[in-house]
Amino acid sequence: MRRVVLCGGVLVACCACAGPGGGDEGRAPGAPTGVTAEAGSATSVHVMWNAVPAVSAYEVYRGPTKVAVVPASGRMLDVTRLAPSTTYVFTVRARDAEGRLGPRSREVRATTPAAVATDRTPPTRPHGATGRAAGSRAAQLSWSASTDDRGVVSYDVYRGGTKIHSVGGNQTATVVTGLRPGTRYTFTVRARDAAGNLSPAGAPVRLTTAPGSDEGRDTAPTEFRATARPADGAYYIDLAWVPPRVDGVVTEYQIQLDGRPATSLVWGGTPPRDRASYSFYVGQEAGAGHRVRLRARLPDGSWGAFSAERTVTTGPGPR
Incomplete structure (x- = not known):
């Protein structure tokens, strides 16, 4: 299966890439993906990241300073005792059982709101939870x-x-x-x-939760579209979809063509949240029919459900 890495929607590497944030035997883990940081109060920031396979812990940094070590089962941390009205930079590193540290994740920034020293009134209770x-x-x-x-x-x-x-x-x-x-x-x-x-x-x-291994339709990409187009004497399939809304950021997708995995697509920059698109080569044969669908790797490291399957044809066949 071919694997591509996109940075800002541009192809930057392919094929011989390591697994999604995971380390091969004898290698340090990869950098955590999907890292986000959002102010939780005037003095705290909530940091989240996607799971990295086969690690023992995560190290969270504020600038150059390590602020916490999180067990492998965790994917989040509330960084506290921060200053109000201040912008902070966070990164995360994965550590395996041998003590090897992977590279830092991409930097994420969060700005704490202004302090309200006299505010002792909590918000109202969230109602209508379903x-x-x-x-x-x-x-x-x-x-x-x-x-x-x-x-x-x-x-x-x-x-x-x-x-x-x-x-x-x-x-x-x-x-x-x-x-x-x-x-x-x-x-x-x-x-x-x-x-x-x-x-x-x-x-x-x-x-x-349901028994068995059903991933659930709410973890599937939605509004999935697939269109074949000719270019430079060959045919490509253009894909567009809306990423699933989950508790984190989706950075990797698997594209299945004619019932078999064809491409593993990884965003190396900021992954799209509202609508994603990708185009891939399918050959030079005119009039060829293809079935295509895709699924997302969820922030917990597992695969979500497949999107709806679309059928496309690579233009008219021979006259």
């Missing part, structure tokens, strides 16, 4: 926006009593991945303002 299982390893959650006299900065998502995710104050839905098949879960949501005041937890959302 959820449903999205297959066997994901859940879709949504809630109504909270209100606050100074503004909601973020929402924290809890599984049981453990915080597992944080989204911006303008977001009221997410898809949580990395769950177990046939398992009952309880989720709650709390709102946070710039002063760090936390709202009471919203009503618990209880759900059970």
Whole structure:
């Protein structure tokens, strides 16, 4: 299977690439992908990244300073004791069981909001929380926006009593991945303002994931389109899709052609969040029919569900 790496939508490497953030035997792990940073309050920033296979821990850096070591099972960290109205730069490195450190991830920046010293009023409780299982390893959650006299900065998502995710104050839905098949879960949501005041937890959302290995349609790319076009005496297939909305950033896709994996596509720069596109070579034969679909590697390191399958034909056949 061919593998390509895109940086800002431009091909920069192909074929003999290491696995997605993973290290081959004897090599250090790759750099974590999908790293994001978002202010959680005036003095904290929530950092997230995609899972790297076969690692023992992650090291999180603020500028040149290591601020924490996170176990391999984690993909997030709340960096606290920061200054208000300040921009910070974060990177993440993976470490394997042999102690080898991989390269730093790309830098991400976050700016903490201004402090509100006299604000002791928490946001209102998020109401109307709902959820449903999205297959066997994901859940879709949504809630109504909270209100606050100074503004909601973020929402924290809890599984049981453990915080597992944080989204911006303008977001009221997410898809949580990395769950177990046939398992009952309880989720709650709390709102946070710039002063760090936390709202009471919203009503618990209880759900059970599906048994088996079904990935769930909410982890599949949507609005998938495929079109064949001629160029330079050959044919190409142009793809366009909307990335799945999950608890992190999707940086890798697998394209399946005629029922077999054809290309593994990795974004080396900032991955598209709203609409993605890619074009690949399929040969010189006119009138050839092809079936194509794709799926995303989720932030927890697993594969999501396949998109709808499209059929394309490489132009008219011989007259």
